Amino acid sequence: METTTNGQLIVIPTPIGNLGDITARSKEMLESCDLVLAEDTRVTRKLLTMLGLQAQVFPFHQHNEHHTTPGWIHQMELGKKIGLVSDAGTPGISDPAFLLVRAAIQAQIQVTCLPGPTAFVPALVMSGIPCDRFYFGGFLPPKKGRKTRWEFMASLPCTLVLYESPHRIQKTLKEAVQFCGGERQAAVVREISKLFEEAIRGNLSELEEKSKQSTWKGEMVLVIGSETCDQ
Numbered sequence: 091m092e093t094t095t096n097g098q099l100i101v102i103p104t105p106i107g108n109l110g111d112i113t114a115r116s117k118e119m120l121e122s123c124d125l126v127l128a129e130d131t132r133v134t135r136k137l138l139t140m141l142g143l144q145a146q147v148f149p150f151h152q153h154n155e156h157h158t159t160p161g162w163i164h165q166m167e168l169g170k171k172i173g174l175v176s177d178a179g180t181p182g183i184s185d186p187a188f189l190l191v192r193a194a195i196q197a198q199i200q201v202t203c204l205p206g207p208t209a210f211v212p213a214l215v216m217s218g219i220p221c222d223r224f225y226f227g228g229f230l231p232p233k234k235g236r237k238t239r240w241e242f243m244a245s246l247p248c249t250l251v252l253y254e255s256p257h258r259i260q261k262t263l264k265e266a267v268q269f270c271g272g273e274r275q276a277a278v279v280r281e282i283s284k285l286f287e288e289a290i291r292g293n294l295s296e297l298e299e300k301s302k303q304s305t306w307k308g309e310m311v312l313v314i315g316s317e318t319c320d321q
């Protein structure tokens with residue numbers, strides 16, 4: 091690996107629900123880093139306290155990542171080992187990280203991402219829908235650009251995986267029926283690794299109907315099979 095300094099960027103996944111999902115290596119890294127960059131410092135300090143760890147924590151989120159990145163790159167050029175976490179899951183997956191990772195690589199700083207919790211992998215596997223080929227779409231844009239995204243996604247010959255919030259899931263399922271057709275296999279997988287973990291499976295029309303009848307709370311992932319996936 092080509093590097094010019096001993097500084098490092100370590101991307102560290104944190105639990106998406108169950109605290110037991112933190113890995114031994116993530117704990118070790120949180121403790122050994124010179125400082126930790128966090129999406130919400132309060133959330134991360136709480137996690138560190140629960141894990142019995144101490145670390146210097148600084149904010150790194152979507153509102154400051156652009157203007158703070160050069161400063162953190164400089165710190166790593168001076169030899170600092172920086173840990174990067176988000177509120178939950180793997181930074182970079184629908185969370186800030188990409189800008190810092192790219193800038194670190196450009197500055198020839200060693201970058202690593204530890205394996206660990208993320209929501210889309212367990213959701214995809216739990217859905218029971220083919221997971222050999224999939225498209226991860228993250229969050230759909232809240233207003234403009236949804237139609238274009240749906241037209242693109244509906245044409246893909248693979249499983250689709252989307253992040254969604256409880257207040258928008260009904261709208262998203264309605265659009266999914268409209269653009270993909272009601273017959274496709276789908277699943278809403280919610281509250282992964284938490285007390286009320288649940289996978290609601292069916293075809294898109296059935297899920298849309300269910301979403302009207304019950305209020306799904308918490309965090310959720312929508313998985314949609316391709317047109318050709320087994321019914």
Ligand code: SAM
Binds near residue numbers: 184209255311
């Ligand atoms: N970085 C995270 C990851 O690696 O999965 C994702 C962060 S994104 C801001 C938050 C979204 O992830 C939620 O709206 C939901 O779609 C999904 N998510 C996070 N935790 C979840 C959980 N425990 N169960 C289901 N979905 C979850």
